[in-house]
Amino acid sequence: MHAINTKEITQVFDNGNHRVTAVDKVTLQIHQGELIAITGRSGSGKSTLLYQLAGLLHPSSGTLHYGENQPYKLSTNKLNQFRAEHIGMIYPDFRLLPYLNVIENIQSPSLALNMTDDEVKQRALDLISSFSLQDRVNHLPSALSSGEQQRVALARALFTSPSTIIADEPTGNLDEANSHKLISTLKNYAEQGNVVIIATHDPLVMKAADRQLQMKQGQLSQALT
Numbered sequence: 611m612h613a614i615n616t617k618e619i620t621q622v623f624d625n626g627n628h629r630v631t632a633v634d635k636v637t638l639q640i641h642q643g644e645l646i647a648i649t650g651r652s653g654s655g656k657s658t659l660l661y662q663l664a665g666l667l668h669p670s671s672g673t674l675h676y677g678e679n680q681p682y683k684l685s686t687n688k689l690n691q692f693r694a695e696h697i698g699m700i701y702p703d704f705r706l707l708p709y710l711n712v713i714e715n716i717q718s719p720s721l722a723l724n725m726t727d728d729e730v731k732q733r734a735l736d737l738i739s740s741f742s743l744q745d746r747v748n749h750l751p752s753a754l755s756s757g758e759q760q761r762v763a764l765a766r767a768l769f770t771s772p773s774t775i776i777a778d779e780p781t782g783n784l785d786e787a788n789s790h791k792l793i794s795t796l797k798n799y800a801e802q803g804n805v806v807i808i809a810t811h812d813p814l815v816m817k818a819a820d821r822q823l824q825m826k827q828g829q830l831s832q833a834l835t
């Protein structure tokens with residue numbers, strides 16, 4: 611069974627006098643354990659497709675399956691719950707909550723889950739230690755370097771051990787050493803049987819991917835590698 615399936619998923623943005631088909635009938639099957647890189651020019655529709663896959667943007671038409679589940683058939687509350695449990699999101703600008711410190715940011719996904727305070731704390735501390743953030747626990751994001759902010763964003767995305775991680779240009783603001791670390795963490799995570807989908811211009815990410823897909827004007831094709 612495929613982990614994620616889309617069938618002719620489409621996104622049309624229409625603001626009166628201007629109509630853009632950002633994602634145009636994309637049909638895609640993703641297997642457990644795959645790290646997929648989605649490449650393509652600026653404006654080709656990568657972010658829009660990621661948001662659709664992440665349960666954040668209801669497609670204009672087409673279907674999305676996670677195994678047997680169809681997230682967009684769920685009520686808003688159930689969709690939020692589904693996302694919290696199954697999908698970790700990483701943004702190019704990290705999007706840490708500015709008034710929460712490192713540990714609070716990392717454990718923020720717990721709000722949507724049924725976990726005891728002890729479980730939340732233990733999970734957060736485990737992630738803090740695996741991402742070497744022990745000396746930064748009480749720092750606010752503004753006091754962190756880009757690499758540290760990205761590690762916090764990654765720890766937050768992994769907090770619920772989601773079966774899918776979706777990352778939009780995750781290495782765009784990182785130097786090469788930090789990019790390598792991020793990529794190897796995500797590659798390992800995929801190899802444990804999860805799905806990792808990354809929109810990227812970064813050759814390092816493309817090289818690490820099991821499959822490269824290219825977006826062109828909203829359409830997706832296998833990239834020539």
Ligand SMILES: Nc1ncnc2c1ncn2[C@@H]1O[C@H](COP(=O)(O)OP(=O)(O)OP(=O)(O)O)[C@@H](O)[C@H]1O
Nearest residue numbers: 623624630632650651652653654655656657658659
């Ligand atoms: N909310 C929106 N309303 C109207 N048009 C939009 C909206 N979001 C995206 N678009 C348009 O959809 C197209 C695809 O945009 P998208 O952000 O998905 O591209 P991208 O490949 O991720 O680009 P980049 O690499 O620059 O992030 C673009 O033409 C963009 O202007």
